[in-house]
Amino acid sequence: MTSTIGGTSAVPVLEATGVTMKFGGLVAVRSVDLTVGAGEIVGLIGPNGAGKTTFFNCLTGLYVPSEGRVSYRGGVLPPKPHLVTQAGVARTFQNIRLFSNMTVLENVLVGRHTRTKEGLWSALVRGPGFKRAEAASHERAMELLEFIGLAHKADHLSRNLPYGEQRKLEIARALASDPGLLLLDEPTAGMNPQETRAAEELIFAIRDQGIAILVIEHDMRFIFNLCDRVACLVQGEKLVEGTPEAVQGDERVVAAYLGTPFEGAPGAEEVAEVEAAEAHSATGTGGTTSPEGEAQ
Numbered sequence: 141m142t143s144t145i146g147g148t149s150a151v152p153v154l155e156a157t158g159v160t161m162k163f164g165g166l167v168a169v170r171s172v173d174l175t176v177g178a179g180e181i182v183g184l185i186g187p188n189g190a191g192k193t194t195f196f197n198c199l200t201g202l203y204v205p206s207e208g209r210v211s212y213r214g215g216v217l218p219p220k221p222h223l224v225t226q227a228g229v230a231r232t233f234q235n236i237r238l239f240s241n242m243t244v245l246e247n248v249l250v251g252r253h254t255r256t257k258e259g260l261w262s263a264l265v266r267g268p269g270f271k272r273a274e275a276a277s278h279e280r281a282m283e284l285l286e287f288i289g290l291a292h293k294a295d296h297l298s299r300n301l302p303y304g305e306q307r308k309l310e311i312a313r314a315l316a317s318d319p320g321l322l323l324l325d326e327p328t329a330g331m332n333p334q335e336t337r338a339a340e341e342l343i344f345a346i347r348d349q350g351i352a353i354l355v356i357e358h359d360m361r362f363i364f365n366l367c368d369r370v371a372c373l374v375q376g377e378k379l380v381e382g383t384p385e386a387v388q389g390d391e392r393v394v395a396a397y398l399g400t401p402f403e404g405a406p407g408a409e410e411v412a413e414v415e416a417a418e419a420h421s422a423t424g425t426g427g428t429t430s431p432e433g434e435a436q
């Protein structure tokens with residue numbers, strides 16, 4: 141199966157079909173379909189609480205979706221984070237999750253462990269197989285630090301890095317698992333404009349290495365500049381999906397961000413029902429009539 145993007149055909153790397161996530165009575169994500177093709181950068185936008193991170197958590201095995209299916213390169217992903225990483229899907233988090241007392245290099249090495257095959261026994265006796273694997277991991281981790289521009293800080297404690305560099309280090313740690321798909325949750329949150337620009341360049345460079353990317357971001361200028369395709373979630377449902385130009389110009393997206401109701405908006409029926417019920421209870425027997433004859 142292929143997904144068509146702007147007239148070209150891309151092989152899907154990620155396919156999410158009908159993904160729904162319920163927390164008790166709350167439907168945080170409702171029947172969302174999304175594909176990411178090889179070589180693509182896809183953006184996921186939506187107002188606060190729209191369900192973006194919940195959807196990411198469903199893709200990466202942190203949550204088991206209430207309904208739906210997530211596949212990577214044609215195989216259904218097991219709902220366990222370490223197995224998802226092993227399959228080739230890596231992620232970063234909205235709130236930085238580095239090991240603050242470890243060095244920059246050690247943080248990247250932690251991300252490498254899904255790709256090392258040496259077992260506990262081999263590690264304990266530090267046999268030749270373990271030493272070879274350790275040297276290869278070290279070399280790969282240094283390559284990645286070179287790539288993100290932090291090789292000169294390999295021995296620094298990660299907690300001493302400026303915020304923008306901590307975010308870059310998180311990306312390097314995710315890349316250490318050799319993913320085919322990288323999910324970035326608000327990679328530029330808290331960054332200044334120069335750091336945001338550098339993050340954009342870094343993401344393009346990652347894509348150029350053949351890694352598909354799905355990114356959540358609130359910075360619209362960043363997302364519309366970066367992405368080949370953008371999907372907008374509102375109240376857990378995918379409202380619009382298309383090229384940055386199409387999504388940017390879509391009045392429903394603008395309305396969703398401004399909180400303006402519009403016809404057919406996800407949740408609009410529920411809102412109307414609640415408003416009608418409130419009007420009913422406020423007026424006792426079905427509402428009063430204004431002098432102009434309009435219901436209040």
Ligand SMILES: Nc1ncnc2c1ncn2[C@@H]1O[C@H](COP(=O)(O)OP(=O)(O)OP(=O)(O)O)[C@@H](O)[C@H]1O
Binds near residue numbers: 190191
């Ligand atoms: N573990 C949970 N238990 C219960 N409700 C949750 C849980 N996680 C998220 N929610 C709810 O699901 C909805 C979607 O939240 P989510 O964090 O996915 O939105 P978001 O689009 O990522 O928001 P933001 O842009 O603010 O990060 C919200 O109403 C949130 O309160």
